[in-house]
Amino acid sequence: MKYNNFDKLTAYKRLLDLVPRGKGFDFVSQLTAERVRKAVVPLAAGFTYSWAAKAVDDPVIEALQALADEQELIEKYQALIDGETMNTGENRKVLHHLLRGQLGKPVLHEGKNLGEFYAHELDRFSAFADAVHAGKIRGSTGKAFTTAVQIGIGGSDLGPRALYLALENWAAAEGKGHLQAKFISNVDPDDASQIVARCTLEETIFVLVSKSGTTQETLANELFVKDKLTKAGLDPSKHMVAVTSETSPLAHNPAYLDSFYIDDFIGGRYSSTSAVGGVILSLAFGPKVFKELLAGAHKADKNALEPKVLANAALLDALIGVWERNFLGYPYTAVLPYSQALSRFPAHLQQLDMESNGKGVNREGLPLAYSTGPVVFGEPGTNGQHSFYQLLHQGTDVVPLQFVGFIESQRGDDVEVDGSVSQTKLKANLAAQIVAFAKGKTDSNRNKEFLGGRPSSLIYGKRLTPQALGALLAHFENKVMFQGFVWNINSFDQEGVQLGKVLTKKVLAAKAGGNSGDSALDAYSEILGI
Known part of the structure; x- marks a missing residue:
């Protein structure tokens, strides 16, 4: 394999020649019912990726396929899966895919089979969660645990928090809830104080997450919590587990009920499918639910190996993003889930994308002459419509949009008003926004005119379940990975922090x-x- 800056590729020059087609894409005439039905790619776990409202046509798709082939994106993904050193900044493997299942050959490091290691840790924290649910593991006064609180920051908070909130309603509807989960992340003492005040401490178990065991904010919050437990007459060692590396000060430490392990090959923002997310989600919903999430992620990971862009949703999504960033000149993208369950998902994707691909040098540390990762932001619809959509519709910048929607709600609890239930109103808003952004509206009053030409994609499925959530998570992880490969950057370190x-x-x-x-x-x- 060759690692080339992508502005040196033949496909790059071909795409430059096609820029007028994207700039002049006529959404009014070209966004037809036929295109909406045909411009779709199966994702995984029942999801479909729609690119109908993107400013791409057949010649652009063909050029993007040529880019994927020339830059050897699938080959590089397979090399990552097989355990080659892809984090060049820290000389490390990148193995978050291995957390959810084997896709390549066994990955060995210093004689250790890492797939077996990750599976063993999954078994250990699954058994721990089952023991907590069965009342076999209790707090220092003998009461069963009813609440779990994660203490962590960055990737130890954003992903797990987003996934917990995404499944909270589903679990209530399906009767899968065990412990209520809460999260402490900010070193601001008001964060920890507010969460602790809302807990019955003798019924609360804390999950301390720090791979290094030295994260300043996390350790400060640990001491804050331990002080509260001690002052309440409780033994902190009976109310806390650690998620860390085997070489950290938190490992094999009697100050914790147990310690569960990850390693340096699992980056923080890619760690939600490790013990970092697995312990809190298994305590909250049960290990079987977490394993369903892993299964959905594994299906999306497997689909991402497909070399044809029109059969690989993550690859197509990534390449269209490169087209918009580097050739159409759009520096932002908004993630807009029409699901309250995904209220914190954009915040997780913000870290995933911007921490991974916010780089100005290539894999060898040489400056780049082209743009890399976009600025990512977002909020759930319909709330965002009453907030920042004004700028998206009529502002001076074109912002590509990524919508996510579902046919059914998680709870199925709804009421009919003015001839339709709320879930139908939600979906009607989603459909309307896609077309409004694309086609706009002419008006003699310029203040009421919408220029249109705002491109968007849509990921849609039947219902947000654990498998669907896992597939959605993996889709965006793989999208970011592919874009990093295109730009010839290291998406797996974060020196900027x-x-x-x-x-x-x-x-x-x-x-x-x-x-x-x-x-x-x-x-x-x-x-x-x-």
């Missing part, structure tokens, strides 16, 4: 006496009362 941490330590060290060595830093510290 480190500088702030270093300066924070300088500020805190200077508090004990002296200065940080940076007068501006000292001045800001002074006005903030540090």
Whole structure:
């Protein structure tokens, strides 16, 4: 395989020649009923990816296929699956796909079969969750646990929190709920204080998540919680488990009921299908539900190996995103789920995409002459319609949109008003927005005119279930991966988060006496009362 900057490829030049077709795509005439029915690709777990309202036609699709082939995207994905070192910045494998099932040859590291290691940890925390549900593991006063609280930040919070909220209604409808879950992430003491105040501490188990065992915010919140437990007359070691690496200070530590392990080959933002998400979701909904989520993710991972773009939803989604970012010049994208259950999913995708592909150098550390990852934001519909859709419809920037919708609600609890139930109104809004963004509206009053030409995709399925959620998660992970391969960047490190941490330590060290060595830093510290 060759790793080339994509502006050196033959397919890049071919796509440049096609830019007028995208810029001049006529949504009014070309977004027909026939196109809506035909411009679809099966995803996994009952999902379909629709690209009908994207500014692409057959010549663009053919050029995107040529780009995928020339940049060897499927071959690079297979190499990642087979355990080659794909995180060049940290000289590590990238193995989050292996958490949900084998797709290639066994992956070995220093004599350890990593697939077996991940499966063993899945078995261990599944058995732990079952024991908690059965009342075999209880708090220090002998009461059964009714609440689980995850303490973590970044990938240890955003993904697991988004997945928990996504399944909360489904679990209530299906009778799958066990423990209520809550999350503490921010080092702001008001976050931990508010959550702890809402818990009955003797019935609460805390899940401390830090791969390194040294994350400043997480350890500060751990001590906050332990202080509250101790002051309540409880033994913290009977109310806390750790999710960490086997080499961290939290591993094999009697201060915790148990410790469950991941390794350096599982990046934080890709860790929701490891023990990072698995422990809290298994405590909340049961291990079987978490394993259904893994099964859905595995199906999407398998589908992503298909070399033809019109049969591979993640690959097509990624390539259309590259077309919009690098050739049509759109620097943003909005994720708009028409499902309240996915209220925090855009926040997770924000980290997944922007932390992975927010890079200005290639895999070898050389500066790039083209744009990489977009700015990602979003909120659920219909709330967003009454917030930032004004700019999306009539602002000066075109923002490509990614809609997600479902035929059925999770609970099925609804009421008819003015001739339709709320779920029908939700879907009507979704259909209307896609067409409104694409086709716009002419009006003699320019203030009421909609220029249209706003491209969007739609991922739709029957109902948001654990399998569907797993497939949706994996779809976006694989989309981000493919785009990183196109841009020839390392999507699996995050050096951009480190500088702030270093300066924070300088500020805190200077508090004990002296200065940080940076007068501006000292001045800001002074006005903030540090």
